[in-house]
Amino acid sequence: MKFLGNEMITVEDGILKIDGYNATELAKEYGTPLYVMSESQIVKNFTRYVEAFKEYTEKTGKEFIVGYAYKANSNLAITRLLSKLGCGADVVSGGELYTAKLSNVPSEKIVFNGNCKTKDEIIMGIEANIRSFNVDSISELILINETAKEMGKVANVAFRINPNVNPKTHPKISTGLKKNKFGLDVESGIAMKAIKMAKDMENVNIVGVHCHIGSQLTDITPFIEETRKVMDFVVELKKEGIKIKDVNLGGGLGIPYDKNTEIPTQKDLANAIINTMMEYKDKIELPNLILEPGRSLVATAGVLLGKVHHIKETPVAKWIMVDAGMNDMMRPAMYDAYHEITPCIIRNENKKEVVNIAGGLCESSDVFGKDRELPKIEVNDIVAILDVGAYGISMANNYNARGRPRMILTSEKGVYIIRERETYADLLSKDIVPNYLL
Ligand SMILES: Cc1ncc(COP(=O)(O)O)c(C=O)c1O
Structure with a gap:
């Protein structure tokens, strides 16, 4: 599998890594759904702009x-x-x-x-x-x-x-x-x-x-x-x-x-x-x-990790149900946007099956990928949705009373939480009940 534009992603012995960190382990340690942002990829994307356009300053002052x-x-x-x-x-x-x-x-x-x-x-x-x-x-x-x-x-x-x-x-x-x-x-x-x-x-x-x-x-x-x-x-x-x-x-x-x-x-x-x-x-x-x-600086640097909780077969499709949803990343539901999806443990690259990957919200549009040919996925596996660093968390919302996800930064210095997961109390913190209903 190629991860074009996502230079921070590597696959070693079937294990997907982000900036060298095992994605499945990151999901276990920080919980899911989880946004992972790669510092190295952002630096690369920014530096490419500076390098490419320095000629303008050289030519014009x-x-x-x-x-x-x-x-x-x-x-x-x-x-x-x-x-x-x-x-x-x-x-x-x-x-x-x-x-x-x-x-x-x-x-x-x-x-x-x-x-x-x-x-x-x-x-x-x-x-x-x-x-x-x-x-x-x-x-x-x-x-x-x-x-x-x-x-x-x-x-x-x-x-x-x-x-x-x-x-x-x-x-x-x-x-x-x-x-x-x-x-x-x-x-x-x-x-x-x-x-x-x-x-x-x-x-x-x-x-x-x-x-x-x-x-x-x-x-x-x-x-x-x-x-x-x-x-x-x-x-x-x-x-x-x-x-x-x-x-x-x-x-x-x-x-x-x-x-x-x-x-x-x-x-x-x-x-x-x-x-x-x-x-x-x-x-x-x-x-x-x-x-x-915006997009070309940060999109490729972001990965959304979701855990598979259920797998369901219908007469027409096999559904992989993950705990990330359209409230965390709206682009597929909003624009029919395509995002590459891969399991974080690739058991056998040559043995694939066609599946749909969906979130858990009560909307038929809450689907991250349809008819994807992917290596076998099992319950409790972690699935990675790529290129979500732009217009992902910034468009996230609380639909279905779901807290927005935690976000971590992988850097040379280590792994850092850069945004906390919203709690149930956070979700209700701005709601006010009039006295007569108390
Ligand atoms: C005025 C303006 N500038 C810049 C951007 C960033 O665009 P992009 O993320 O495609 O680079 C947008 C995005 O909608 C915009 O409206």
């Missing part, structure tokens, strides 16, 4: 910043690890900004995205003196300017444009088409109108243009199209006397969930973006470059 998209996985140990490596933050809520500050991310490496920033969140961002609010509407621009005025401050703003580029990904994670809710439309002139308005405002400072066309992109050409649309717009702005310091091209690079799919690497992405940016070097002073990857 401008900054290159990776702003990790916190929505992918905002566990404090993960955000601190990335911050220590020099990574910035793309936040979309007051909660994520709070996390970025607790992770010691310098203010000049924090950008604030999202299409419905509240006044309280804007105040937080201005107080933190962030690098930019990525403005999503004229209404938001007006609120940022008014809020900054009340605070006697000037807020840095970049403008999220909607370039109408097809990212060729799942419709639910496509964001840069005209029909999507995000960004300021370029073709109709709304984006230009917003920026001209900002030019006349006293409490905002125009710093950049931002764009994010979607997630899990497996083709490089939409990135090239996106870069061209953004840079063409930056040229238009220059004609209006508006200089752009930062260009932020968002996140979106896919990962090989299906190990038979070839995925562009960080190097492929860098070549595409840098070559396209360089086409503009005689037209404008090239800007600093910001990217906001």
